Amino acid sequence: MDNPEEWRQQAWAHLTKLRQECPLVQCITNFVSMDLMANVLLSAGASPAMVHSIDEIPEFTPKVHALCINVGTLTPDWLPAMKVAAETANKEGKPWVLDPVAAGASSFRLMACLELLGMKPSVIRGNGSEILALFKGSVDPNSKGVDSRHESTDVVEAAKSLAQLSGCVVAVSGAVDVVTDGQQAVSIRNGVAMLQKITATGCSVTALIAAFVAIDPLHVVEATASALSLFGVASEIGMDMAKGPASLRMHLIDSLYGLDQGTVFNRVKITKL
Amino acid sequence: MDNPEEWRQQAWAHLTKLRQECPLVQCITNFVSMDLMANVLLSAGASPAMVHSIDEIPEFTPKVHALCINVGTLTPDWLPAMKVAAETANKEGKPWVLDPVAAGASSFRLMACLELLGMKPSVIRGNGSEILALFKGSVDPNSKGVDSRHESTDVVEAAKSLAQLSGCVVAVSGAVDVVTDGQQAVSIRNGVAMLQKITATGCSVTALIAAFVAIDPLHVVEATASALSLFGVASEIGMDMAKGPASLRMHLIDSLYGLDQGTVFNRVKITKL
């Protein structure tokens, strides 16, 4: 698809399908993001299930439509559940998405992310620094925690290589978002800078990607691009009303809930790179 | 009480007493709901205590006025603390309330809920699917996680039977809420549909029930009905100002904080079934 018009129509088609099918998205995520992530999924039309106990994953994960794994506040006792959930999703043919939060901040975190990456998520979504850390397989001595020190567009080649090596679609968030399967690459020019002043927006968009891939599992790049773009569009509309990060957060969720065809057609900016 | 007028006066009397006495409500709850639950309790006039360590429950729980146990993000290591807290509450004659989140989603979850149910909470509050799962004692193969597949009013007979069998008051949330002690049943027609697009509103109303029962422990059905109705009224007022789920959440809490006699008298809709 080369025509921006087609991407917009596709984004709207994705959102419409999501609202109709209301996919059940299991989230094994960090403590900071749980509230926002569940509310973002609900406002988009999905049904969140924050289930992380290894005692119920083998029985529960087969019932979900997608899985989101996020290592934000990882401790070693959470890893086995993440792995069993990923395995179950793979066995059942359900898409799952990995958010390698602050992958370069410590060896423990990097190893956990690389191990999960080896289990072949459908999509990995991170900021520039996180994707670079995974690509290089090394800890960043200048890590700023969850914040990126790299622009997404500087990381495109690393993202492509990582996609080829891992067999996963790689999404890099930033001023411009980039999605690649290792061959083609797509850029998304939606969103506002103030999103970086709200905790867990990155985590939440990863969960949203899981929901979009759930309803279009054969077009992972496209579904991922739609999710990133529509979240960005919602933030743009929210920004018109916001007076700061907290009101932006509220208006973003409201806007995501209320997105209509006209807005999506006017605002979505997805193009081939 | 058959007169709607009396229910309204009673709801206002409950709220007034709650604001005066500011009961201390201990919450052992899931990670997703902690923030909203604490803020809902505070805005209603109660004092939340999110204390779940088994190392302090025997010393702390005797000081609280009510206890709320919620299995939302349950893992096996949390169960012993829940049981000790329930035991302590029972021994001290303090009311406690159980929220069997997604009880039918897995055997692990169902067993935990049935075990807690066997410890005789004062009230169980769930949606239709959760109450049915407890009543049948079986996992729901079509579980949608925390979302209900059943209307509350279709579950009235199951709720009555469960109340009789368990000796607990059973509250079923839905478009119409139902509260029953197994003999009488009461319906509450407050609330707005958009509450389902906000995570942890069900969890929060369960904690609110605990606070209301704390200040009227001899009238559990009535206190439960007041809590459900007033939370619903706050959501109705909030809905008049809301532009989506996130602003509804904000306005709901603000409205609960500001509820006055006139509004309560005008809006509360509790009737005998």
Next chain:
Amino acid sequence: MDNPEEWRQQAWAHLTKLRQECPLVQCITNFVSMDLMANVLLSAGASPAMVHSIDEIPEFTPKVHALCINVGTLTPDWLPAMKVAAETANKEGKPWVLDPVAAGASSFRLMACLELLGMKPSVIRGNGSEILALFKGSVDPNSKGVDSRHESTDVVEAAKSLAQLSGCVVAVSGAVDVVTDGQQAVSIRNGVAMLQKITATGCSVTALIAAFVAIDPLHVVEATASALSLFGVASEIGMDMAKGPASLRMHLIDSLYGLDQGTVFNRVKITKL
């Protein structure tokens, strides 16, 4: 400094430096506060890192500029990580701040707080009851959980003694906030009463203190006073727009993000006691 004018200029200088340097603040905190705390840090200009795994603390904590430890939803398995983080911060010469939430609510909690206090945080920030419990080293039989039964100004002498005994700066929150190093004491008359109706505002201001001390580690009393005052000022501005606790929470964060020199000069109220 005796001149209120100088305190105001200093508060503005602190905020300006914080926004420029964007210090990385590691938070090991309770589940209820994580979201608000991270958002408060972000809106002030700091970079939050909610990292609590003992497996990465030895590698990660040396990279941060300050550490915040909060015992709000403490369980025994969290204590070792807190201690290793405090030790690491001490060894690396990084400031760290302790929030002894509900210190007097149980022996388990009190012992944990006293143990952490023995590791010499730069600042301890609590309400009147929490500071008294630490000073007396005894559990409060009438504990209201996280809520204070004592006014901050009634606790000034205990705070001074605690500061002398512990070698830490002690900050007591209340209608008037007090900061003391055992010799001098400073009072801050900013803030609004409704903050007590929002969960985790105390926790969040403690994290903000960590961020301010990070950028002025040689003037701990002054940096602490600036943090308390500016958070209070943001709440005052927020209160002008708020209709209840939830909108106050939103407007407070927005206001903290937008604080300008004129507002700071007009509103900051710090004086020597």
